[in-house]
Amino acid sequence: MDAATTRHPALDLPFDTEAILAGLRPWVECESPTFDAAAVGRMMTLAGRELALLGARVERIPGRMGFGDCVRARFPHPAGDAAPGVLVMAHLDTVHPVGTLERLPWRRDGGTVRGPGIFDMKGGTYLAVEAMRQILRAGLSTPLPVTFLLTGDEEVGSPSTRDLIEAEAARARFVLVPEPARPDGGVVSGRYAIARFNLRATGRPSHAGWTLSEGRSAIREMCRQVLAIEAMTTEDCTFSAGVIRGGQWVNCVATHCDLEVLSMAKRQADLDAGVGRMLALQSSVPDVQLEVRRGVTRPVWEPDAGVMALYDHARTLARAIGFDISHQSSGGGSDGNFTGAMGIPTLDGLGVGGAGAHTLDEHIVVGTLVPRARLMAGLLATLA
Known part of the structure; x- marks a missing residue:
C-alpha cells in the first residue's frame, strides 16, 4: 500500500466543479428519508442507473423490516469477483422528510450549496461515483476490484443492513466511507460506540376534567425519566433523549408515552456500563409501568495498524x-463502525466539506469538491 514514488495520473484527472454540481443536483432533489421506502427506492434507482452507465454490474437488493432497497455495484476486474477488493460503503437515506426541499431548496450561495442530504452524505457518495467515472474515462485501471454498496437505513443505525454490510466487508481488503469530512478537512479513523433505546411508560387513563386525580399520567412519568437519563451523562458516556410521543386526547390523562434515547461512548466498556444503567431504570411511581428495550447498537471502532497504514497512504x-x-x-456513528470493528482497514470521513448535517442549514463547501474527488480517485487507483 506504499504510495507510488512518481505522481499517479489519477491525482490529475480533469474533475470539473460545475459538472460535479450538475450531476449532484438530481440526487439532492430526489428526497429520500429513511422511513419512506418508496422514496429511498427512487434514489437507489437514480444512483444504480448512474453506476450501470459506468459499466458496473448493478444488483438491487430488496429492503426488509419496512426499509428501502439497497444497491450493490461491482466493476469488472481481471481478478474477478472473488478477489478481495475495495468496498465503497455509503448510504443514500437522509433525516429530512419529503417536502424539505420547499424550505431547503438547492441553492448556490457563493462558495456553498445547500440542499437536504447534500452534506450527509449524497455529496460524498456522488464524488466517489465521479471518481470512478473519471478513472474509467481516462482508461486507468484499479489494482483491486471496486464494489459500491449503497444502503438506505444508516440514519437509524442500519438495523436491516448490518448483516449485508458485514458480509460485503468480509470480502474486502479495504473499506472507504465517503461520509462528511471533519470540520478541519480531516478524515475519520475510528468511531465511538453507540446504543439506542426505546422506552414506554404505561399509566392509568382518566378524564382530565372530571376525574383527574384518578389517572396516572404516562407523560408525566416519562418527563421525570428524561431528566434522570440526561443527568447520567458524563465525559465517558453521554445520554440524549431525542424523540418523545405521548397521549391522544388533551382531555384524557395519557395512558402511554414513548421515548427514544441515544447513548454514545468512546470505549466499549463505558457504553456497556451505560447500557446496564439504562436497562436498570424503573418507574418512579408504583402505578406507572416502565419498559426499557435496547435497540440498535454500533460497536466501537478503534484505529489499528491497518487503519493507520491506510490513513498514511491517504495523507x-x-x-x-x-x-x-x-x-x-469521531462521534456520530456510521457504517464504518461495523467494518472497522471487524478489523477491515477502513477510512471514513472521505466525503465533501461542509456543515449543518441534519438541519435546515445543511450545505457543502464548493471548493472542497475537486480536491476530495481527486483524493478518492487516488485511493481507488493506488490501493493494492
Missing part, C-alpha cells in the same frame, strides 16, 4: 494533491 496522496488531512476518532 501522502492528499499532500501530493496539495492539501493535508488529519485523522480522528
Whole structure:
C-alpha cells in the first residue's frame, strides 16, 4: 500500500466543479428519508442507473423490516469477483422528510450549496461515483476490484443492513466511507460506540376534567425519566433523549408515552456500563409501568495498524494533491463502525466539506469538491 514514488495520473484527472454540481443536483432533489421506502427506492434507482452507465454490474437488493432497497455495484476486474477488493460503503437515506426541499431548496450561495442530504452524505457518495467515472474515462485501471454498496437505513443505525454490510466487508481488503469530512478537512479513523433505546411508560387513563386525580399520567412519568437519563451523562458516556410521543386526547390523562434515547461512548466498556444503567431504570411511581428495550447498537471502532497504514497512504496522496488531512476518532456513528470493528482497514470521513448535517442549514463547501474527488480517485487507483 506504499504510495507510488512518481505522481499517479489519477491525482490529475480533469474533475470539473460545475459538472460535479450538475450531476449532484438530481440526487439532492430526489428526497429520500429513511422511513419512506418508496422514496429511498427512487434514489437507489437514480444512483444504480448512474453506476450501470459506468459499466458496473448493478444488483438491487430488496429492503426488509419496512426499509428501502439497497444497491450493490461491482466493476469488472481481471481478478474477478472473488478477489478481495475495495468496498465503497455509503448510504443514500437522509433525516429530512419529503417536502424539505420547499424550505431547503438547492441553492448556490457563493462558495456553498445547500440542499437536504447534500452534506450527509449524497455529496460524498456522488464524488466517489465521479471518481470512478473519471478513472474509467481516462482508461486507468484499479489494482483491486471496486464494489459500491449503497444502503438506505444508516440514519437509524442500519438495523436491516448490518448483516449485508458485514458480509460485503468480509470480502474486502479495504473499506472507504465517503461520509462528511471533519470540520478541519480531516478524515475519520475510528468511531465511538453507540446504543439506542426505546422506552414506554404505561399509566392509568382518566378524564382530565372530571376525574383527574384518578389517572396516572404516562407523560408525566416519562418527563421525570428524561431528566434522570440526561443527568447520567458524563465525559465517558453521554445520554440524549431525542424523540418523545405521548397521549391522544388533551382531555384524557395519557395512558402511554414513548421515548427514544441515544447513548454514545468512546470505549466499549463505558457504553456497556451505560447500557446496564439504562436497562436498570424503573418507574418512579408504583402505578406507572416502565419498559426499557435496547435497540440498535454500533460497536466501537478503534484505529489499528491497518487503519493507520491506510490513513498514511491517504495523507501522502492528499499532500501530493496539495492539501493535508488529519485523522480522528469521531462521534456520530456510521457504517464504518461495523467494518472497522471487524478489523477491515477502513477510512471514513472521505466525503465533501461542509456543515449543518441534519438541519435546515445543511450545505457543502464548493471548493472542497475537486480536491476530495481527486483524493478518492487516488485511493481507488493506488490501493493494492
